[in-house]
Amino acid sequence: MRLGTSHPYGGGIAPVLWLPSLAMQVDIGRDGKTLQAAVRGEVDSHNCGEFAAAVRDPIDGGVDRVEIDLSGLTFIDSSGLSELVKLHNELRERHGVLVVLNPTPTVERVLEITGLAEPFGLA
Numbered sequence: 747m748r749l750g751t752s753h754p755y756g757g758g759i760a761p762v763l764w765l766p767s768l769a770m771q772v773d774i775g776r777d778g779k780t781l782q783a784a785v786r787g788e789v790d791s792h793n794c795g796e797f798a799a800a801v802r803d804p805i806d807g808g809v810d811r812v813e814i815d816l817s818g819l820t821f822i823d824s825s826g827l828s829e830l831v832k833l834h835n836e837l838r839e840r841h842g843v844l845v846v847l848n849p850t851p852t853v854e855r856v857l858e859i860t861g862l863a864e865p866f867g868l869a
Contacts, residue, residue, distance in 0.1 A: 769793060771818075772800045781809040786818030789826030798829040805833070810842035817848035827860060834865060843867075 769788040774781065781804045789797050801812060812833065834844040846866035849857060857863040 770797065772797055774800055774804065776804060776809065779809055780811040780813060781805070782813050782815070784815040784818065788821040789819065789829075790821065790823045791825040794823075794825040794829045797826065798833065801833055802836070805836060805840075805842075810837070810840060811845070812837060812842070813845045813847055815847045816850065816853050819850060819853050822853055822856060827856070827862065830862070830866070 769790070770793045771786045773784040776782070781801065783801055785797065801814070805812065814830075830844070830846070837844050844866060846857070846868055849868065854863070854868065857866060857868060
């Protein structure tokens, strides 16, 4: 875990936190009460806890809107979907919102099939 570093691929959000994983990278930035996260690679049962922790810590710090960019996500399994649902529910309890942005066609199809596209603001 490296704090306050620049994103290794350049561009995008100015990260506060970058989590390297064999199959996943998460860049986190914050603008007031909005958390911006960009996820690349795969979110599965092996790394979904890292993903959730990276997003959950700022939520506990007062963030009420979370925008997750999935343009770099190539795979998500039921564990990753479960973490997204938990984050959505936590934010909703605090009168906040989770917004999923730019899913790849494959990930968007998974969200549609599971009925999660609408709650995540994609419908």
